[in-house]
């Protein structure tokens with residue numbers, strides 16, 4: 001169980017690019033990174049495209065005014081001159097900017113924590129991966145839902161054969177907030193999401209279902225996709241060519257089949273993510289709207305509900321438990337868990353501790369690469385008339 005005690009020698013000096021006053025995701029990063037004051041300290045930021053608003057915001061959340069910078073270039077340059085300069089930066093800006101900021105950060109000697117979808121192309125991810133390796137730095141991806149303890153339980157149960165061989169993978173991340181174009185007209189955060197120049201080649205596939213796809217990899221790392229078929233639609237025509245709804249069918253190398261439904265036009269839906277893994281003996285079902293419960297359905301037996309924080313769970317699940325069973329945990333604890341793992345990875349990398357790095361399960365640059373590859377294959381299939389394409 002975690003209780004906030006330090007896991008690394010000292011907290012890392014951390015900065016943010018983006019994530020300012022009006023941003024949707026910025027506070028989630030701070031909830032995660034600053035949950036344990038033993039992992040990160042927020043010491044600087046270029047929080048906003050609007051320098052004045054960014055500075056005002058930074059000062060408001062307690063950052064030294066002299067370290068609230070007008071842009072990331074100035075921040076990286078000025079902080080490099082300080083003995084107590086930043087060591088790691090989180091990138092919480094719209095998708096089109098991730099690559100250039102990550103590239104500059106690594107070249108400035110900083111470890112990087114970046115939003116998803118990581119970049120536009122897998123070639124970009126491979127370039128950044130090579131640079132990070134050359135510099136001895138970590139790149140983490142904020143798949144923020146992936147720190148829920150029961151996902152580690154699913155991973156352990158599947159690995160131990162408790163559902164038998166995986167046959168069917170059923171994934172869903174849907175909501176209805178964009179059922180009309182009302183939000184597209186008023187929200188800056190929605191406007192860029194349907195602009196391919198800023199969002200990249202996808203809308204809902206990259207925006208939401210990369211989370212669910214990563215979770216599927218997290219719980220069944222042995223399952224590799226052989227081919228997929230993607231059918232995507234823009235129910236609000238002004239969003240075309242970017243999709244507000246998509247279905248993806250998958251064939252896995254071991255003969256299993258899968259489907260993923262991603263949508264922002266699922267009117268009235270407030271479920272968010274739902275994952276069902278069907279094996280030859282039993283199934284596991286988890287949803288992020290009820291993250292403390294995992295359904296274990298053994299064929300021919302009464303269904304069981306496994307509860308977070310209980311001693312019968314796998315040690316890997318309880319290792320990231322914070323509050324204990326009965327005391328509600330949620331998304332902020334999930335973010336805190338992945339941020340803590342980023343800190344442990346960065347610390348291990350610096351100490352040359354390859355054993356810790358090899359054993360640590362967290363969304364690293366490989367996970368970011370896999371997400372971008374998955375999007376590339378989805379777009380390739382959809383733009384060729386929704387045909388099966390080999391997973392490249």
Ligand code: NAI
Pocket residue numbers: 017018019020021022023024025026046047048049050071072092093094095097115116117142143144145188189207
């Ligand atoms: P947003 O549009 O709400 O906020 C973007 C923020 O970045 C604003 O504060 C803006 O001023 C700032 N910004 C933009 N360019 C900048 C630059 N060059 N330098 C400094 N600041 C800059 O966007 P939102 O929804 O917060 O999304 C940001 C990223 O986070 C996207 O990549 C998105 O896909 C991802 N995201 C991830 C979530 C998750 O659960 N991991 C949830 C929501 C978004």
